[in-house]
Amino acid sequence: MFKKILVPTDGSPLAHQAAEFAADLAKVHGAQIIGVYVIDPFPYIGIGDASAIGLQAYLSEAQVAATQSLDDIRQVCVARGVTFDGDTIERNVTYEGILETASAEGCDLIVMGSHGRKGIEALVLGSVAQKVLTHAKVPVLIVKS
Template sequence: MFKRILVPTDGSDITSHAVDTAVQMAKVHGAQLLTLSVMEPFPYSAVSEIQPMPPQEFIDAQQRVALRRVEDVCAAAAAQGLSCKGHTVEALHAWEAIVDHAKAESVDLIVMASHGRSGLASLLLGSETQKVLKHIDLPVLIVK
């Protein structure tokens, strides 16, 4: 049924549950697993003298963290005998990067974690998962 499954990762504990679910779904369906880690852009400011970290140092650190997250997902897939295609991308909004990547890679299913916020916290903070749901016409499996 599913041929290409995308699991975005931010390296959090809740995301690890989504990764486990995505790996099992890929195994059951004989699907290819794809993973994506979104990096924050450098927070440029008008007052460059008070930058806490030089831009290239920040970018390099973001790339190392994102690559490690993608490698962890691919290692989990490999442990189950599955192939995994990992990507990293810089984006201001993670949900946009996830939607764009899902479309570009022609995925059939997105498996995402949800932090389970409700009430005022959900209203004020929003949710990357909610935004993906709102902006994509693909099945999305939400793991809590």
């Protein structure tokens, strides 16, 4: 039924749980896992040396986090004998990066974690999962903590 499953990650334990669920599902369906880590671009204003140094430090740290997060999903997939491919992209809006990746890769399912924030916390922090659910053109499976 499913051939390509997108698993967005932020490196959290909840993203790991979602990856395990997705890999188990992929094994049953003979599907491939596509992992994605979305880096929020640094608000570089281009003035002074400190900004350039800050940009490089930020991007370096973000790339390390992305590599670790995608390696975690890769290990989950390897343990289950599931094919994995991962990518790091840079977008101002995380959910748009997730949806663009799903479309570009031809994914037919998105599996992601959700912290289940409610009330003021959800209003202030927003919910990437909620936005993906609202705008996705493919089914979305949410793994809750």
